[in-house]
Amino acid sequence: MTTDELKRRLKEFALRIIKLSESLPNNVTGRTLGNQIIRSGTSPGANYRSACLGKSDKDFLNKLKMVEEELDETLYWLELIVESGLIKEQLLKDLMNENQELLKIIVSSIITMKKKLNSVNK
Numbered sequence: 001m002t003t004d005e006l007k008r009r010l011k012e013f014a015l016r017i018i019k020l021s022e023s024l025p026n027n028v029t030g031r032t033l034g035n036q037i038i039r040s041g042t043s044p045g046a047n048y049r050s051a052c053l054g055k056s057d058k059d060f061l062n063k064l065k066m067v068e069e070e071l072d073e074t075l076y077w078l079e080l081i082v083e084s085g086l087i088k089e090q091l092l093k094d095l096m097n098e099n100q101e102l103l104k105i106i107v108s109s110i111i112t113m114k115k116k117l118n119s120v121n122k
Contacts, residue, residue: 001105003052006048006105007045007048007049007052009098009102010044010045010048010102011045013041013044013045013095013098013099013102014041014042014044014045016095016098017037017038017041017042017074017095018038018041018042020037020041020081020087020092020095021034021035021037021038021041022034023087024081024086024087025086029084029086030086033077033080033081033084033086036077037074037077037078037081040070040071040073040074040077041070041074041077043066043070044067044070044071044074044102044106047063047066047067047070048063048064048067048106050063051063051064051066051067057113057116057117057120058117060113061110061113061114061117064106064109064110064113065110067106068103068106068107068110071099071102071103071106072103074099075096075099075100075103078092078095078096078099079096082096
């Protein structure tokens with residue numbers, strides 16, 4: 001997957017998260033979870049773009065770790081939305097799968113970058 005393709009997927013993911021947030025009920029739980037998932041679900045794309053502008057491989061790796069953390073947090077909020085009964089799991093299954101796929105891609109990139117940095121430092 002190219003950098004541009006991953007940027008596109010992360011942006012599409014963020015747009016889906018925005019739509020999800022807008023569909024949550026206007027009550028304390030819906031607003032709270034909506035605010036949380038908006039923050040965590042839209043930041044991976046922005047952080048990945050920032051990573052691509054990294055000044056060094058180490059900088060790139062650190063920013064990728066931020067993307068990983070935000071994607072993992074978003075998965076947590078998605079799970080809470082389902083488990084709290086706000087939205088049925090079937091309706092969020094595709095979004096949760098995309099979240100997990102993006103997380104796997106980022107983790108794979110982190111592993112690759114760590115190997116690269118370790119080989120350079122030897």
